[in-house]
Each structure stands twice: as structure tokens, then as C-alpha cells.
């Protein structure tokens with residue numbers, strides 16, 4: 001059955017689909033995969049996910065390609081990252097093959113929600129794992145639920161690929177120096193809401209967080225990593241307190257393929273005065289070019305895009321990644337899982 005969704009105007013938000021898939025870890029093993037039509041879950045009020053934040057998640061996308069086939073981008077890397085996040089929160093790591101199988105099932109069961117090629121929209125997959133055991137004392141659960149739901153999402157750049165402005169503030173940290181920044185867990189996002197909402201109220205698209213120990217170096221950009229182009233080199237923060245972005249990893253590889261050197265290192269805030277291009281990168285936008293960055297505490301504006309337009313290297317990298325996701329060019333690194341439906 002066709003959907004009557006207007007793909008191009010869909011927001012990045014929740015749209016109900018036909019099915020979600022679930023699996024429970026109980027008595028030391030993962031059970032059978034359950035296909036569900038329910039949008040809710042039944043859980044004990046003392047479940048560890050509710051009290052002690054035992055929750056990890058992922059975000060990845062499936063695209064309808066030029067040839068009509070559906071491709072899930074970097075499925076295996078997301079499988080690895082959710083395992084690492086689970087280990088970081090003393091949760092049961094999801095076997096990689098279970099993660100892959102359930103992602104493919106979730107897309108297949110909701111195939112009619114995969115937007116058509118050319119619409120700019122995609123199907124977002126949201127896998128999440130939660131601790132289900134009732135506990136009152138602080139300790140990890142012994143029972144876990146793994147769920148994947150999907151939602152069609154519209155194009156990120158609705159009025160064309162353009163720049164946004166971001167800000168730096170030392171009033172908030174997203175994570176602690178040896179905390180959970182490397183893991184994709186809800187608590188990090190709760191901790192970033194105040195800073196993010198304050199920035200939005202002031203007209204910025206996001207906060208560029210600084211390293212939480214010294215507040216000297218760039219860390220990451222709200223729910224995205226940060227990269228810049230300086231004298232033809234791709235530079236990106238090396239930090240233990242940021243999420244290892246799979247998009248950033250992919251863009252770094254594409255940069256190398258194009259002969260652009262890549263440096264993952266500390267980037268002092270003041271170095272922003274010397275960069276030629278900058279962008280926030282992640283699954284949602286691929287790369288969202290930055291026009292200027294205001295350091296609110298120092299009252300300094302770093303104008304990155306002098307003409308207000310996305311820079312040439314960011315644009316080239318963005319187009320190269322999109323072309324792979326949409327099956328327009330050969331996927332030489334084997335990043336897509338091409339569905340056999």
C-alpha cells in the first residue's frame with residue numbers, strides 16, 4: 001500500500017510506520033525476534049533505564065538508490081558502536097549479527113516508508129537498548145530489551161545546501177573528561193539540552209562544545225562532530241569525550257581518496273581564525289556548513305564562510321558521500337548494505 005506522505009516536507013521527527021522489531025536478553029541469552037505493531041513498551045517502574053540511565057541507541061539511514069534498490073549506510077559500523085556504548089554502560093552487548101538482522105527486518109517490514117530516489121528524504125533507523133530489570137540500588141540490569149523502530153525523515157537542507165551559525169559557551173559541559181562522551185547514551189543528550197536550547201533561543205543552530213577538562217580545544221557540535229578545512233587539510237578534533245561519528249570517519253576516508261590530508265588532533269579555539277571552511281557532520285545532515293562561530297564568553301566572532309556560502313571542499317565531500325548513499329557511484333569501500341528486496 002502506498003503512503004500519502006509528502007516526502008520533501010517531512011521534518012526530522014517521528015512518523016508512525018507499520019512495524020518495529022524487538023528482542024529481549026533474559027536468563028543469559030537473547031530470545032527470538034518479535035515483530036510488533038505496538039508503539040509502546042511495557043516495563044517495570046523500577047527498570048534501570050528509567051533510574052540509572054541504562055540506555056544506548058543508534059541512528060542510521062536507509063536510502064532508495066538510483067537503481068531502485070534500498071541501501072543501509074554503514075550498518076556494520078553502527079553495530080560496532082552500539083556494542084561499545086553498551087559495554088561503556090555495563091549493559092549486555094548486542095551481537096553484531098542480531099543487530100544487522102533486525103535492522104534489515106525493520107526496513108523490509110516498512111519498505112513502503114522508504115522514500116523514493118530524488119526526494120531527498122530517507123528512512124531513519126533508531127535502534128535502542130534499555131535495561132529492564134527492576135533495581136532500587138545502583139547496579140546494572142540483568143534483563144535488556146533491544147528495539148528498532150524506523151521513521152521516514154525529510155531532506156535536511158529544505159531550502160538548499162547552506163550555512164548556519166553556531167556558538168561557543170563555557171557555561172555548560174555535555175560530558176565529563178573521562179565520562180560517557182564516547183558512548184551514544186541518553187544521559188549525554190539530557191546534559192546537552194539546556195546548552196542547546198539556550199543557543200537556539202539566541203538564533204544559533206547548535207553549541208560547539210569545548211573539551212570539558214581545559215575548555216581550550218574544540219570538542220563537538222551539539223549532536224554532530226566538527227571538522228574544518230585549513231590550507232587544504234581536513235582537521236577534526238581528537239578527543240575522548242566526543243562520539244566517534246561514522247559520518248566523520250567516512251568523510252575522512254573520502255578526503256584521503258581525494259588526496260586531501262587528514263589530521264585528527266587537538267584544535268585550540270583560536271585556530272578557528274585560520275580555517276577556510278568548517279562544518280558539523282553526522283547522519284542527519286552529512287555535513288552542515290558553518291558560516292560563523294560566535295565565542296559568547298570572549299565576544300569574538302569567527303567568520304568562516306566569508307561569502308556566506310558553503311566552501312568548495314565541504315561541498316565536494318558532501319556530494320561524494322550522498323552519491324555513495326544513493327548508489328550513484330561505485331561504493332568502493334563497501335559501506336552500503338544493499339537490500340535484496
Ligand SMILES: Cc1ncc(COP(=O)(O)O)c(C=O)c1O
Pocket residue numbers: 059220222223224225242243244245246247248281282283284
Ligand atoms: C553527540 C553526537 N556526535 C556526533 C554524531 C554524529 O555521528 P554519526 O555520524 O555516526 O551520525 C551524533 C549523532 O548522530 C551525535 O549524537
